Amino acid sequence: MTFSSVGVNEEKPYLRTNGYSDLVEKIAENERLTFEDGVRLMQSPDILLLGRLADQVRKEKVGDDVYFSTNININPTNACVLRCQFCAFYRPLSHPEAYTERLDDILARIRHAHSHGVREAHIVGGLNPKIPFDYFLDLIRRIKAFDPDIHVKAFTAVEIDFFARVYKMSLEEVLRSLREAGLDTLPGGGAEIFSPRVRELVCKGKISGERWLEVIAVSHRMGIATTATMLYGHVETIEERIDHLEKLRALQDETGKFTCFVPLPFHPENTPLEHLGYTCGVDDLKVYAVSRLYLDNFMHLKGLWNYLDEKFAQVILHFGVDDLGGTFMEERIAHAAGAKTPQALSQNRMIQIIRQAKRIPVETNSSYKVRKRWA
Amino acid sequence: MGVNGVEKVLTKAYEGKRISAAEALLLFDANLLELGMVADHCRKRFHSEEIVTFIIDRNINYTNTCITYCKFCTFYRPPGEAEGAWFYSNDEIFEKIEELVSIGGTQVLLQGGHHPKITLEYYTTLLREIKKRFPVHIHSFSAPEIEHLSRVSRKPVREVLIALREAGLDSVPGGGAEILVNRVKEIVSPLKTTTEKWLEIHETIHGLGMRSTATMMFGTVETLAERIEHFERVRDLQDRTGGFTAFIPWSFCSGKTELEGKIEEAGGEDYLRTLAIARIYLDNISNIPTGWVTEGYKVGQTGLSFGANDFGGILMEEKVISATGTAYKMAIDQALSLIRRAGKTPAQRNTMYEVLRTFE
Numbered sequence: 001m002t003f004s005s006v007g008v009n010e011e012k013p014y015l016r017t018n019g020y021s022d023l024v025e026k027i028a029e030n031e032r033l034t035f036e037d038g039v040r041l042m043q044s045p046d047i048l049l050l051g052r053l054a055d056q057v058r059k060e061k062v063g064d065d066v067y068f069s070t071n072i073n074i075n076p077t078n079a080c081v082l083r084c085q086f087c088a089f090y091r092p093l094s095h096p097e098a099y100t101e102r103l104d105d106i107l108a109r110i111r112h113a114h115s116h117g118v119r120e121a122h123i124v125g126g127l128n129p130k131i132p133f134d135y136f137l138d139l140i141r142r143i144k145a146f147d148p149d150i151h152v153k154a155f156t157a158v159e160i161d162f163f164a165r166v167y168k169m170s171l172e173e174v175l176r177s178l179r180e181a182g183l184d185t186l187p188g189g190g191a192e193i194f195s196p197r198v199r200e201l202v203c204k205g206k207i208s209g210e211r212w213l214e215v216i217a218v219s220h221r222m223g224i225a226t227t228a229t230m231l232y233g234h235v236e237t238i239e240e241r242i243d244h245l246e247k248l249r250a251l252q253d254e255t256g257k258f259t260c261f262v263p264l265p266f267h268p269e270n271t272p273l274e275h276l277g278y279t280c281g282v283d284d285l286k287v288y289a290v291s292r293l294y295l296d297n298f299m300h301l302k303g304l305w306n307y308l309d310e311k312f313a314q315v316i317l318h319f320g321v322d323d324l325g326g327t328f329m330e331e332r333i334a335h336a337a338g339a340k341t342p343q344a345l346s347q348n349r350m351i352q353i354i355r356q357a358k359r360i361p362v363e364t365n366s367s368y369k370v371r372k373r374w375a
Numbered sequence: 376m377g378v379n380g381v382e383k384v385l386t387k388a389y390e391g392k393r394i395s396a397a398e399a400l401l402l403f404d405a406n407l408l409e410l411g412m413v414a415d416h417c418r419k420r421f422h423s424e425e426i427v428t429f430i431i432d433r434n435i436n437y438t439n440t441c442i443t444y445c446k447f448c449t450f451y452r453p454p455g456e457a458e459g460a461w462f463y464s465n466d467e468i469f470e471k472i473e474e475l476v477s478i479g480g481t482q483v484l485l486q487g488g489h490h491p492k493i494t495l496e497y498y499t500t501l502l503r504e505i506k507k508r509f510p511v512h513i514h515s516f517s518a519p520e521i522e523h524l525s526r527v528s529r530k531p532v533r534e535v536l537i538a539l540r541e542a543g544l545d546s547v548p549g550g551g552a553e554i555l556v557n558r559v560k561e562i563v564s565p566l567k568t569t570t571e572k573w574l575e576i577h578e579t580i581h582g583l584g585m586r587s588t589a590t591m592m593f594g595t596v597e598t599l600a601e602r603i604e605h606f607e608r609v610r611d612l613q614d615r616t617g618g619f620t621a622f623i624p625w626s627f628c629s630g631k632t633e634l635e636g637k638i639e640e641a642g643g644e645d646y647l648r649t650l651a652i653a654r655i656y657l658d659n660i661s662n663i664p665t666g667w668v669t670e671g672y673k674v675g676q677t678g679l680s681f682g683a684n685d686f687g688g689i690l691m692e693e694k695v696i697s698a699t700g701t702a703y704k705m706a707i708d709q710a711l712s713l714i715r716r717a718g719k720t721p722a723q724r725n726t727m728y729e730v731l732r733t734f735e
Contacts, residue, residue, distance in 0.1 A: 014389040014409065016412055049412075051407075052409065280716045311643030311646065311673075311674045312677075314643045315644055317644070318407045356639075356642040358644075
């Protein structure tokens, strides 16, 4: 670290610590931050200090590479038995706009995306009890039969739990079947904020935070890696954010199978929580920086460009982020809730954004297997 | 670890010493957050309190007929082209100002195309009529419009300015500077005011005791050294006159212009970096607004940590003819919220950057 232990660096007198010299020192010594430390950091209005610390940690951990994947979003169904307050995507099962896609149609889209270089399918959908398990298994099998190199990242812990209940199987049985069909990793959605108080307000009926962690723990123990998310910027407190990070850090200590952490800023449009408005830039930057500092056992921090905007996505690369997510052909969920970004970003534009930030674009998939590095 | 050139320049600026053009150029390679810390420190020399100001104003683009054909512009229509062209009547203008005043606005920004047939008398009459009716500050036109008026009326710039001042013009915005390097201007706006003329007009404005602002539109075809050259010309004039109230950098948005697809637009990082370097370099200009209009709310708000002390104009969209108080109030509320969430106190200001009302 270029911050000295007393917080003042004679060679760089302009580095400031703003009352955080004890934490600056802790971070410089690679000491683990406590819950209270996390809360204090998140309370600081000094985004430059947080960014400078997170940027340094990022650089030491992963260097200057910035990852992205060329992927397609598949949402096989929007029919859902849940009524999450932050969701503008779902429709009740009997709603006229509820849909379940035919596998042939999905495969046609995947073939089309594949011809544009897409090598990852990100599959998540509503909780729809009318769909047989074979539909999902066939979906994965057919993708893998078409090209085994397509990374299949499918079904959040919420869906895995639902499959276990609806199809009357254990979590292990569900996951084993999916893996045999070709599943590679699980996305980290559905975590929202683990606090029961928050879940009661924004996603009543969805699995608890504990259950989410349990499903993920089972998956990790079976060797299936996952990401982890946090949907922030709605009704949660700073303490509830840090509690969320704390629980993820504890599980990661145990399993080590989280590939990355993905903070998701809440998008309010067309949801019952519309009055809460969008997150602001300063808050986003704090979340990224503090996540990088707090989650000392996570390698990657992903900022999804399509949840932000292109100009801002470039800025977060200086606040601990080393992954901008996918090019996301056909993203629907954030856009249903008012995301103003284009629905897909060309690979060239992604590379340009990363290069303008003086970093090295690396095309990868959710296992961080390098496809191409634009050094 | 030795101290490199970039760090020496940052230290020098941090200590309050003036940096040279060559030194400023090195800052494009500085660590973005460290650059931000120095710019924020420089900002505190002018504004020690964590207050972020904004102004309630209205842009009135009275005509879009123009004979200057800039490559970065999608707004203009050539003379004779009726489709999509407009020219507001005085009554329409008064109505817009009435709306502005009714919601607590203080500044009118009249700006328009270089219409070949408008006379100086049109403007002096308009300004007098506005001043008769409304207690507003008229911060209007730009160096290229003044130059155009000087040509059309066959009077020297100084006389045009005196006539406008007598009619009610209070101050002049810094538009049309683009990049104050003729190589760039010849490519993007060959028929528009040259660098020398832009500076001369502003020097004349200042000489008459009026204030103006300076702008910079970057991210077209200029080099980084040319951006610094722009800063240098502005700093140099400010040393002589002290007449600039603010420096306003923004990045070029190429959509639908002749340059679309031909240039790489400035990214969010480039914006913050350029903003910070401007704050450090322009040690004689007090105010730098952040550019949420072109950079978006998120990058714009972030700019408050990179040297900006102002949120600019909460512009009342002139297109919103029915502009109700409600629509506008939301815009103010949003500005207040973004400023507060950045840990600062919002305050409404006037054109001279004097605080009118603080929102605790």
